[in-house]
Amino acid sequence: MAVPATLTAAERPARAVSPRHFVRLKLRVLGNNFRGQGWRIALFVGGVLFGLWFAVGGFFGLAAPGLAGESRYALMTAAFGGGLLTLGWVLLPLVFFGVDETLDPARFALLPLSRRTLVTGLFAAALVSVPVLSTLLAVTGLVVTAGALGGWPAALVGLLGVLLGVLLCVAAARAVTSAFATMLRSRRVRDLAAVLLAVVAALLGPLQLLVLGAVQQADWDRLTGVARVVGWTPFGAPWTAGVEVAEGHAAAGGLKLLITVAAIGVLLLWWSRSLESAMVGAVSSGPSRDRRGTVAGAAVGQLFPRAVGWARRDRFGALVARECRYWWRDARRRANLITVAVVGIFVPVMVNLGGSRLATDGGAAFGEATANSSPVLVSLSMVFVGVLASVTLANQFGFDGSAYAANVVAGVPGRVELQARMVAFSLYVVPILGAVAVVLAVVLGRPGWLGVMAGGLLAAYGCGLAINATVSVLGAYSLPETSNPFAMNTGAGMARSLYALVSMVASAAAAVPLVVAAALLGDVWLWLALPVGLAYGLGAALLGAYLAGDALDRRQPELLAAVTPRR
Amino acid sequence: MTDQHPALSLRGLAKRFDTKVAVAGVDLDVPTGSFYGLLGPNGAGKTTTLSMAVGLLRPDAGQARVLGHDVWADPVGAKGLLGVMPDGVRLFDRLSGAELLAYHGLLRGMDPAVVDQRAAELLDVLALSDAGRTLVVDYSAGMKKKIGLACALLHGPRLLVLDEPFEAVDPVSAALIRDILHRYVVGGGTVIFSSHVMEVVERLCSHVAILADGRIKRVGTLAEVRGERSLEEVFVEVVGGRTATGEELSWLSRRR
Numbered sequence A: 001m002a003v004p005a006t007l008t009a010a011e012r013p014a015r016a017v018s019p020r021h022f023v024r025l026k027l028r029v030l031g032n033n034f035r036g037q038g039w040r041i042a043l044f045v046g047g048v049l050f051g052l053w054f055a056v057g058g059f060f061g062l063a064a065p066g067l068a069g070e071s072r073y074a075l076m077t078a079a080f081g082g083g084l085l086t087l088g089w090v091l092l093p094l095v096f097f098g099v100d101e102t103l104d105p106a107r108f109a110l111l112p113l114s115r116r117t118l119v120t121g122l123f124a125a126a127l128v129s130v131p132v133l134s135t136l137l138a139v140t141g142l143v144v145t146a147g148a149l150g151g152w153p154a155a156l157v158g159l160l161g162v163l164l165g166v167l168l169c170v171a172a173a174r175a176v177t178s179a180f181a182t183m184l185r186s187r188r189v190r191d192l193a194a195v196l197l198a199v200v201a202a203l204l205g206p207l208q209l210l211v212l213g214a215v216q217q218a219d220w221d222r223l224t225g226v227a228r229v230v231g232w233t234p235f236g237a238p239w240t241a242g243v244e245v246a247e248g249h250a251a252a253g254g255l256k257l258l259i260t261v262a263a264i265g266v267l268l269l270w271w272s273r274s275l276e277s278a279m280v281g282a283v284s285s286g287p288s289r290d291r292r293g294t295v296a297g298a299a300v301g302q303l304f305p306r307a308v309g310w311a312r313r314d315r316f317g318a319l320v321a322r323e324c325r326y327w328w329r330d331a332r333r334r335a336n337l338i339t340v341a342v343v344g345i346f347v348p349v350m351v352n353l354g355g356s357r358l359a360t361d362g363g364a365a366f367g368e369a370t371a372n373s374s375p376v377l378v379s380l381s382m383v384f385v386g387v388l389a390s391v392t393l394a395n396q397f398g399f400d401g402s403a404y405a406a407n408v409v410a411g412v413p414g415r416v417e418l419q420a421r422m423v424a425f426s427l428y429v430v431p432i433l434g435a436v437a438v439v440l441a442v443v444l445g446r447p448g449w450l451g452v453m454a455g456g457l458l459a460a461y462g463c464g465l466a467i468n469a470t471v472s473v474l475g476a477y478s479l480p481e482t483s484n485p486f487a488m489n490t491g492a493g494m495a496r497s498l499y500a501l502v503s504m505v506a507s508a509a510a511a512v513p514l515v516v517a518a519a520l521l522g523d524v525w526l527w528l529a530l531p532v533g534l535a536y537g538l539g540a541a542l543l544g545a546y547l548a549g550d551a552l553d554r555r556q557p558e559l560l561a562a563v564t565p566r567r
Numbered sequence B: 001m002t003d004q005h006p007a008l009s010l011r012g013l014a015k016r017f018d019t020k021v022a023v024a025g026v027d028l029d030v031p032t033g034s035f036y037g038l039l040g041p042n043g044a045g046k047t048t049t050l051s052m053a054v055g056l057l058r059p060d061a062g063q064a065r066v067l068g069h070d071v072w073a074d075p076v077g078a079k080g081l082l083g084v085m086p087d088g089v090r091l092f093d094r095l096s097g098a099e100l101l102a103y104h105g106l107l108r109g110m111d112p113a114v115v116d117q118r119a120a121e122l123l124d125v126l127a128l129s130d131a132g133r134t135l136v137v138d139y140s141a142g143m144k145k146k147i148g149l150a151c152a153l154l155h156g157p158r159l160l161v162l163d164e165p166f167e168a169v170d171p172v173s174a175a176l177i178r179d180i181l182h183r184y185v186v187g188g189g190t191v192i193f194s195s196h197v198m199e200v201v202e203r204l205c206s207h208v209a210i211l212a213d214g215r216i217k218r219v220g221t222l223a224e225v226r227g228e229r230s231l232e233e234v235f236v237e238v239v240g241g242r243t244a245t246g247e248e249l250s251w252l253s254r255r256r
């Protein structure tokens, strides 16, 4: 009997795994990542500086009511400032930045860890990051406000509140991206995503009017009322707890802390659910539609989707067809496309509707100005959408990863490669852009401006294609080979934002002549905008493919090395 | 006049990663019509050498020529003669097998009708037709090797460069791959492949090179390298392996 006893003793892990191990693992991975990579260190330092800037700005903004002794602004600052911050943590990872998957959950699938250990560990590791620390720094401003207005007890509750608030932000970001990633992986929801998209777009209009109506009747009591309501939701609760105590409602402060804790609990539970399916699903990440069955038609016919049926069956056609299939079949690329569609419709409607609503109510001088220069405003927002759509290609080779080796081995000329990629992406994006123009024209009730809109969109999109072709060749970086479309490699989040920013500014600058034309030419431009914009965009894209293609020919192997994930 | 050149000739190829020297000057001549095995333990530099030979990785120094065409100075001439199956590299795996073959064929500038016919034939022979429209990402490891080989063969290259073609392949498929490669060499093609499986190399190869620590340690025809001994003995001696004495790892045993 002695032998089994020693065996079980030997096979049981000597020490329990605690969140500390995950944190140390993350720090170690971060450290190794920097080894011998000067530019990564530079990017990291840049990120830290940016975070510091944000933290200091946020701190003084949130501490202002306390420092100035203005108690009536305290609640509003806390509720709206904190609420926006939380909303940013929920939405921004989905739309722009992705989540840092230094510790990929799938890597832990085979280890004998309970789900609870895994979630708390990954959560602890997620807390060790620049954005979290700078957020924490910023929100301590609220503690200052609470303390200045309500003394030590308020400061203490405020501190507890902001600490919990930061935990809430991180938990929300993780839970939402993880759930969304799981959703996009399954085929059922992939098709549902299109419907969801339509619903969101449809809801935007009414929602917009509601918010604008509220802002326009911005009397004090109403805003305070809204702030009070927000303060009782998880978005505002952690941030306003301290203010409540300062105002003498100690019980309310305590209750808000409880609300926060409960919200964190629910979010972590939700995250652990989707985490499990992420770990299991990571093995086979392809769309698991049953694609067996008899092969219909010959190989070449199968490769070309119907939308590419017009293409010649040659090298260029094959590249376009393959890219076209990838934009739909690769969850990561599809997520990008959906983002373009949502943001592309959302932002211009918001900007222009906001502008014209203010104008029709004839209030502020600002409103009149926007009313007079509306084709300019429209052109500007169209430039934004075109640029945003094209920035999806800023790391187009990163999507391929090491698979790009096939094109290197076949010796595909750079210009052919880039032109084909532009065409394939445009097959998806140009219809989206068309929809944006039509929706905006209908919403604004200005069908006559359709040409200006389409012209601005096409010009900016073409310039964006050119700039991003160059950025994608010169500034490529590898993406992790996980099935989470929002996953980023350590440090790559910074690189991604930086390249995206550079290319967006450059593309917008290249498209400025069209906005100037809209401002100077008046009514003639309503007719000229479309043909001129089309020619401008097409010319820019061709020039970009020509120049960047040359660079690609010279550095194919370097590009391959850059996009190959390090194992 | 390309026939006077060796199918592949490497001169002084070298590559270092940061501080690690992966390949320290490799000279190799692969005669036309030979079946060449590049042997070496894990981390010897096989993948790095072959990547530099086919234009996937830029060498720090040295030259690679395919039938006389310099891979780096005349990539179009060299790459047209090459069929490559890299290791540790993904395929465009969101395509089905047939789609992937069509893509590779058209990328090589082949006639679509020829692509259709050869793709169907290759899928049949490699027993991949059953997979139908399954995406390559959902293939098993062995099936991925086979479709990779099919991609390399499709355009009828003069020289096949295969990195670890027999890894993770079941015996039945391995026999099939051996057969295909054998027929390819008999038909006038040249193959160089890397491996650390002695039996396969001993059974197939006309020539062998043993690579360790980024250098060629032995090179020649199979008979020259092997001499009187088995290839495995030579290999272990050259590489300088060690054997477990039985004192260590005693906890592996459940009997005390």
Ligand SMILES: Nc1ncnc2c1ncn2[C@@H]1O[C@H](COP(=O)(O)OP(=O)(O)O)[C@@H](O)[C@H]1O
Residues within 6 Å of the ligand: B017, B020, B021, B022, B040, B041, B042, B043, B044, B045, B046, B047, B048, B049
């Ligand atoms: N991209 C890389 N970065 C750093 N080191 C590398 C890289 N690729 C290979 N190495 C190193 O070079 C050596 C040779 O690797 P490799 O050519 O893959 O060996 P083999 O294929 O014979 O197993 C190994 O020690 C490996 O760690």
Ligand SMILES: [Mg+2]
Residues within 6 Å of the ligand: B046, B047, B048, B087, B164
């Ligand atoms: Mg290898």
